[in-house]
Amino acid sequence: MAGNSIGKEFVATSFGESHGRIVGIIIDGCPSGLELAEADIQAEVDRRIPKQPKIVSGRIEKDKVQILSGVFNGFTTGAPITITVANKDLNSSDYEAMKDLPRPGHADYTARVKYGGFNDYRGGGRFSGRITVALVMAGAVAKKLLNLFQVDVFAYAKAIGNVKLDKSLDYEVVRSRRFTTSVRCPDEECAAKMEKAIIEARTEGDSLGGIVEIIAANVPTGIGEPLFDALDADLAKILFSLPAVKGVEFGAGFKAATLKGSQNNDAYQLLDGRVISSTNNHGGVLGGISSGMPIVIRIAIKPTPSIAKEQQTVALSTMENATLKVVGRHDPCIVPKAVPAAESAAAITLADHMIRAGYIPKVLKEQK
Numbered sequence: 132m133a134g135n136s137i138g139k140e141f142v143a144t145s146f147g148e149s150h151g152r153i154v155g156i157i158i159d160g161c162p163s164g165l166e167l168a169e170a171d172i173q174a175e176v177d178r179r180i181p182k183q184p185k186i187v188s189g190r191i192e193k194d195k196v197q198i199l200s201g202v203f204n205g206f207t208t209g210a211p212i213t214i215t216v217a218n219k220d221l222n223s224s225d226y227e228a229m230k231d232l233p234r235p236g237h238a239d240y241t242a243r244v245k246y247g248g249f250n251d252y253r254g255g256g257r258f259s260g261r262i263t264v265a266l267v268m269a270g271a272v273a274k275k276l277l278n279l280f281q282v283d284v285f286a287y288a289k290a291i292g293n294v295k296l297d298k299s300l301d302y303e304v305v306r307s308r309r310f311t312t313s314v315r316c317p318d319e320e321c322a323a324k325m326e327k328a329i330i331e332a333r334t335e336g337d338s339l340g341g342i343v344e345i346i347a348a349n350v351p352t353g354i355g356e357p358l359f360d361a362l363d364a365d366l367a368k369i370l371f372s373l374p375a376v377k378g379v380e381f382g383a384g385f386k387a388a389t390l391k392g393s394q395n396n397d398a399y400q401l402l403d404g405r406v407i408s409s410t411n412n413h414g415g416v417l418g419g420i421s422s423g424m425p426i427v428i429r430i431a432i433k434p435t436p437s438i439a440k441e442q443q444t445v446a447l448s449t450m451e452n453a454t455l456k457v458v459g460r461h462d463p464c465i466v467p468k469a470v471p472a473a474e475s476a477a478a479i480t481l482a483d484h485m486i487r488a489g490y491i492p493k494v495l496k497e498q499k
């Protein structure tokens with residue numbers, strides 16, 4: 132299956148299926164000399180799934196991270212790094228009926244056509260949100276690398292269904308509080324409303340979507356390779372690769388289309404000898420190159436396709452119209468789990484571009 136690798140210098144290759152033996156990632160091109168332990172990656176994986184059982188799928192994998200290659204004596208060697216977790220909490224029988232009755236909104240039908248029915252459909256196979264655990268593992272390595280150069284990437288839930296966080300919060304508040312609520316919204320009052328909305332949708336046998344905002348702070352000016360490897364293009368590519376992402380916007384995004392140039396342009400000014408802009412409608416990228424302002428991206432997440440309500444579908448074996456009520460364990464809203472996946476995805480692409488631009492050397496330090 133082509134299309135499983137991303138990046139040019141920091142290349143992450145994803146493997147595994149939802150109900151197969153393992154899910155993992157191979158990172159090729161990580162500089163040598165990065166201090167890296169399983170515990171670093173485990174910490175990111177542990178916060179992938181919110182602890183509030185009412186807002187997540189009943190499938191709770193007790194993921195134990197294993198680094199199988201590329202790390203020696205506690206440091207990356209420069210060789211490919213293989214990181215895995217095992218799949219254990221499986222209910223594959225839930226998917227037998229769906230083999231014939233493709234779920235509306237999921238990839239069951241398109242995957243069946245593309246792979247002639249040989250794809251592993253159990254748990255959604257390669258098209259499951261479970262696959263994002265591999266991105267979180269690669270993201271943990273990318274974040275460690277970026278942090279050495281003071282680049283910080285963090286995301287939070289900005290909206291769930293019709294509940295929106297309208298307050299603008301200080302980035303430090305977002306960074307430090309984003310994982311303190313189950314829905315990953317740093318504002319407790321708004322988070323409580325979001326949680327309530329998810330529980331209500333679930334009770335009705337339905338699901339909700341929402342918006343995740345991603346911020347990358349302290350990205351140096353001048354990162355990005357236009358035309359086709361523009362920084363915003365590559366960030367959009369990895370974010371659109373996350374299952375259920377239906378929109379990506381930078382800065383003012385689609386709203387910019389309604390503004391006048393005089394309103395949308397971000398005026399430059401000097402601050403301690405540095406060129407900054409007084410506003411950030413451009414979202415930190417101009418001409419595909421980082422401007423030095425925070426990179427601000429929002430992604431739209433659709434409502435979870437697998438819902439308990441009855442839906443119309445087609446029985447593929449008989450080619451007759453049919454109805455389907457999806458059984459099994461599903462997230463009533465993908466947004467809380469998408470927060471760590473989105474920040475990891477953005478970190479992978481930023482690490483790749485910082486290596487390409489020469490900001491991160493291939494050898495981080497010499498062995499004594």
Ligand SMILES: Cc1cc2nc3c(=O)[nH]c(=O)nc-3n(C[C@H](O)[C@H](O)[C@H](O)COP(=O)(O)O)c2cc1C
Nearest residue numbers: 237238258259260374375376436437461462468469
């Ligand atoms: C973290 C995460 C968890 C997900 N959980 C579910 C789920 O429980 N049930 C479901 O039907 N879809 C879930 N999805 C969404 C599907 O994987 C996705 O909608 C499907 O692969 C079709 O891809 P598309 O929506 O990008 O077109 C999840 C996605 C992510 C990122």
